[in-house]
Amino acid sequence: MGQEYTGSEPRKRSPWGVLALAMLTGLALMRNGADVSLGPPQPASAASLNSRSDVVGTEKARRTSVRPLPYAPASRIRLPDIHVDAPIVDVGLDPEGWIDAPSPEDPNLAGWYQNGIAPGQRGTSVIVGHVDNSVGPAVFYNLGSLKKGHRIQVMRYDGRAAIFEVYGVEVFSKEDFPGPRVYGDLGRPELRVITCGGGYSKTVGYTGNVVVFASLVATH
Secondary structure: OHHHOOOOOOOOOOOOOHHHHHHHHHOOOOOOOOOOOOOOOOOOHHHOOOOHHHHHHHHHHHHOOOOOOOOOOEEEEEEHHHOEEEEEEEEOEOOOOOEOOOOOOOOOOEEEEOOOOOOOOOEEEEEEEOOEOOOOEOOOOOHHHOOOOOEEEEEEOOOOEEEEEEEEEEEEEHHHOOHHHHHOOOOOEEEEEEEEEEEEEOOOEEEEEEEEEEEEEEEO
């Protein structure tokens, strides 16, 4: 777990191959979400991703001056624009091969996929959390209301912090989840924050995932 980090762990490389993408595509973060009448906010069209050329071109040019951080586990995530300040636990894969979510018993808890990239490290880091639980809204209930330019701060167990800027917020169907687009390595430190979204029914749960795309803009 992150609490045991000593600083001696070697730099980890991204495991996102075909198998990993297949396992992560479903991302069953919440299979029995609360029956909230209005539902969580969904991404606005203004927050949609630009074309791939825009993302790889202008975004990369604006951010390549930020030096990536070495490997260190994540400890906390802060999204001030939606009033999130939550501890992070390490998560892996569940017995069915999906990325595991933190316990739904604690609504203010996020999970970092510990077999992937550390926040601030070169590559794409992934943080997940529930949108709700059987009682009501959870840590990422308002994730879909983030806008371009909003900041995300991820604290790490080496005492450093990685600051990311949102450049896109999308909702994708779990049946047609674009794994390479979400998890692909763009050659710079990236962050994806993911929760459930889209339509909801008691029989099938949430039909999609809200995905926040953000890129490293500062460290301290």
